[in-house]
Amino acid sequence: MTQTSKQLTKIDYLTVVFCPDEIARLRFDAKIAFGKGDFGSYKEAYNAMLCAELFDQQATDDLDLDVNESVVFDSDYYYDQLFENNPRYRSYGSVDAIPSEERAHFFKNVVRKTKRYKTLNSLIEGDITKFMHLLNTEVATAADRLTSDDLSWSYRHNSGGMFTYEKSATLYRHDVNSGVVAWGANNGGVMISFSGAGCAGLDIPKLHAMLKKMPNVKITRLDIAYDDYDGEKSxxxxxxxxxxxxxxxxxxxxxxxxxxxxELQKLSNEQQALWKKKHGWQKRYDCIANGGNTL
Structure with a gap:
């Protein structure tokens, strides 16, 4: 007996986002501050949290900060410096007087001057490195696993950001474009998207097991494709x-x-006349749905 075409269900696109614990705390604090009405938007509250004082004693030991620095970081210093020295803001009496859209831009500029921002970006990039290592050694399919000579998975930096993220890179599987990586401290972490070519190289159960162990991770997109070659269902x-x-x-x-x-199928003159008499407008074509349909 000849075997019929095999039914195939596969993951066609997958996007996950995650962030270090330090960013998760900032996001939580920003939600509280925004909920209390201290800021005009959540993004403004979050950027203000990035401009706050250096990490407290509860922060991770991985930060490698010199606590004996002679200049103590103070977010107010940056606020004042940017506000007073920039002609763009001289017509306003204070930061709070700046219109909401301008104020968001102001906070964004301040954020990029802070040590916290640069430190969080370093933590995020460290998480990406760990994720890529696990991708090559544990999560890739058996055929795609790390060898002594070649890395199956890699990424190359792009010149700009993507999807509102400040930085981005193209994800490659055996040098084939297989997705994107985008990240930034002011965007709250990192996003990794696998295209169909990328998903084909993933051991999905092992990826799921890894994601369950990661802190602050969320699946934001999952496309599942079912190819019914035998036409059992329309x-x-x-x-x-x-x-x-x-x-x-x-x-x-x-x-x-x-x-x-x-495609369009032209009506005869008689059909057009009957249609206009019945409906009051001229129909010249029938739409024949003989192509592919998508739900």
Whole structure:
């Protein structure tokens, strides 16, 4: 008996975000400050937290800061320096008087002058290095594992940022473009996205086990593709399943999009005349949905 085409279900795209504990604390503090009404937006509150004093005694030992520095870091110093020396802000009496959009820009400029910002960026880049090491040694498929001569997974820095992140890089699997990495302290951590080519080189159960052990990690996108080569079900079957509630597994029902493709078939003069008489407007073509459909 000849075997029919194999049904294939695969992960087609995957995005995860994560951050060091220090950034997680800043994000939590920013939510509290914004909730109390101390700032006009969460982003403004978060940037202000980045401008606060150096890490306290609870911070990680990995920071490698010299506590005997003669100049003590003070965020107020940077606030005043930028505010007073920049003609852009001279018409305002104080930082609080700056309009919200301008104030957000002001905080962003201050953030990049702080040691905390540079330290957090170093921590994030250290986390990316650890993630890439685990990707090569544990999470890659058996065929893609680290060898003595070659790294299966690598990334190369881009000239600019991506998706509002300050820095970015292209992710490669055997020198094939397989996703992106984007990060920045002012963006709250790092985002790693695997394209379809990248997902093909992942041992998904092992990746899932690794993500469960990582702190402050979240899956923000997961595309699952089911290729039905034998045509057992049509898109209309899944649309019916949607209306039956088959995709409503939580209290929040999903949204959907329905895309039809096909061609136009011109109506005869008689058909056009009948249509105009019945509906009051001239129809010249029928839309024939004989192409692929997407739900």
């Amino acid at each position: 898109v209309l079957n899944y649309f019916q399943n949607l209306e039956e509630g088959g995709f409503c597994k939580t209290n929040q029902a999903p949204s959907f999009s329905w895309i039809q493709t096909g």
